[in-house]
Amino acid sequence: MSLEANKAVVRAYVDAILVKRDFSKFPDYTAPGFYIDRSAVPEAIVGENALHSQMDMLYGAFPDLDLKVVDMVAEGDKVVVRFEAPGTHQHPFAGIEGTGRRATWKGLVMYHVVDGKLTEAWANWDDWGLINQLK
Amino acid sequence: MSTEANKAVVTRYWQELWNDKREEVIDEITSPDLRFHFPPGQAHQPATLHQWFTTSRRAFPNVRFTVHDLLAEGDKVVARWSYEATQTGEFLGQPATQKQVTDQGLNLFRLEDGRIVEMWMSGDSLGLLRQIGMLPA
DSSP states (O other): OOHHHHHHHHHHHIIIIIISOOGGGHHHHEEEEEEEEETTSSSOEEHHHHHHHHHHHHHHHOTTOOOEEEEEEEETTEEEEEEEEEEEOOSOBTTBOOOOOEEEEEEEEEEEEETTEEEEEEEEEOHHHHHHTTO | OOHHHHHHHHHHIIIIIIITOOTTHHHHHEEEEEEEEOOTTOSOOOSSHHHHHHHHHHHOTTOEEEEEEEEEETTEEEEEEEEEEEOOSOBTTBOOOOOEEEEEEEEEEEEETTEEEEEEEEOOHHHHHHHTTSSOO
16 A cells, blocks of 8 residues: 555544544444554554544544644555644543633554455554543 | 755764764754744744854763664755663753653754754653653643
């Protein structure tokens, strides 16, 4: 797969799964066993259901979350995305009742793409920064 | 500069600066107006790389980074890293705990003429602060 093809897979995954949360398309973009290694969380996010519940929790707290790809860097079978996701904190998040505050969640994520599907990801999302913006 | 030349500069950042503790490398591989883009939740947001290095030498003098992936495209380079360190000095007001800490993250660098001019960081400050007991685990 070319770099552009790998980037296109990542963009399609972000749009369908992370933004529109159409998990019926999860197998179209991810290989069986796809997992997300998140250092802030002791366990990796493994499989569709785990990611689905994370995304539901996040959009539940920030219903207008606007998850955007602001930069991409790719080489070989890896694609890195720099994300910015501003949103309004309307419902409880990390034990904090909805504050009505605007906050921005930022992250850098590296995706491994094999034969047109994501096999693993290393995600660094600024959870601590997001929580601090609500205090 | 080619992407391979840019990667070589970023390799010096991890190996010669952070692992070999050669502070003079900062002035060889970064622009004087290097711009940091810290995530809002980064625990330590120093004004300069020299300040950052000084804090690290005091708090985590044995820090050792491993670069697991290094990739480049255009004027950007990304490193996926992890480190191990022991907090043997004061850090953000917290006295030495002698605790072993580890973290992993991604850095995105932009280079011009063989020097790092911009850097976006992402580490796990929440995890780090928990490991040294500044936040409940």
